Amino acid sequence: MTVRVAVAGASGYAGGELLRLLLGHPGVEIGALTGNSSAGARLGTLQPQLVPLAGREVAPTTAGELAGHDVVFLALPHGRSAALARELGPDVLVVDCGADFRLRDAADWEKFYGSPHPGTWPYGLPELPGARAALATATRIAVPGCYPTAVALTLFPAYAARLAGPEAVVVAASGTSGAGRTPRPHLLGSEVMGSMTPYGVGGGHRHTPEIAQSLSQVAGERVTVSFTPTLAPMSRGILATCSAPALPGVSAEDVRTAYAKAYADEPFVRLLPEGQWPATAAVRGANTALVQVALDETAGRIVAVGAIDNLTKGTAGGAVQSMNLALGLPESTGLPTIGVAP
């Protein structure tokens, strides 16, 4: 089976990573590549790493250009997906890398995105309990945000096993590609190199409700999250340091056993051997999450750390993984698990 795939937002970081992965996918033929300000340019001038597509012209992002494909990936700014998706038939698999359809709670959406709630699609994080069944029959998929992917994979086993109390604390560092390709002063090399700084502090980051949504769903109760993102001087990668209160009587062995059980059969999540902690360099370009966990007995907290590549497992790799499930293909098809290090 070969499916014809279009990528809207092909000139951006997420679109570029999607195309890198799709070029190595044996069941895919790459159709339309669309952009906005870059329409009319050759892709090779925008994404020189995508050598086989260098001569392809970027088309404008319209429903007409995206029609006639089996799968359409949307890698567009927030708010641009709903209108396009409505014009693509119900039989087309639409995989949205943006935030528009991730949140179930309309009030959360309106508070953090400042616009009417566009709706909710099946959430493209296959490792979450119950997600694979929903994705197998989906024709619309909401790819999680990069921080929410990293945090959910790092913390959910503690909630699934009922080991943690409902107040999670997360500090996560991201590489600058997480902010997209639009030039902004705080992303200048001279601002980022040799420096780290937090942003969205105090519950203001729009990924806070998305993280809480996943953890609450797994926990079966409302989990609150204190989330502090930081910008790190690297192009790719997220390192999420997460903790939650250990419930009374929970032992280090309980914690280790819960994580080992959760990830025993997962193709893309690896619980590291005891004592080894994740590093972003090890997952660069791979659809892998590396996770480690410990019980801090003095503080009474479960501490877990996860590393992903924000553009691979955090966006494009997760999107292709979900596409595979929705098309009935083996979930790992076309997805690298080997990182590029150093």
Ligand SMILES: NC(=O)C1=CN([C@@H]2O[C@H](COP(=O)(O)OP(=O)(O)OC[C@H]3O[C@@H](n4cnc5c(N)ncnc54)[C@H](OP(=O)(O)O)[C@@H]3O)[C@@H](O)[C@H]2O)C=CC1
């Ligand atoms: N970067 C990341 O790590 C992650 C990104 N995402 C999501 O993926 C989506 C794309 O992000 P990213 O690739 O980083 O962003 P970029 O800024 O790198 O790319 C944005 C893309 O959208 C196009 N675009 C810009 N404005 C419009 C418009 N008005 N109408 C149609 N197309 C437009 C751009 O086209 P042109 O260049 O031609 O103007 C470009 O192709 C976002 O929703 C983002 O939240 C999700 C998880 C992680």
Ligand SMILES: CC(=O)N[C@@H](CCC(=O)OP(=O)(O)O)C(=O)O
């Ligand atoms: C470093 C950086 O700026 N990261 C982005 C998150 C990127 C991501 O996952 O985003 P979406 O929800 O936009 O899809 C941010 O904090 O806004």
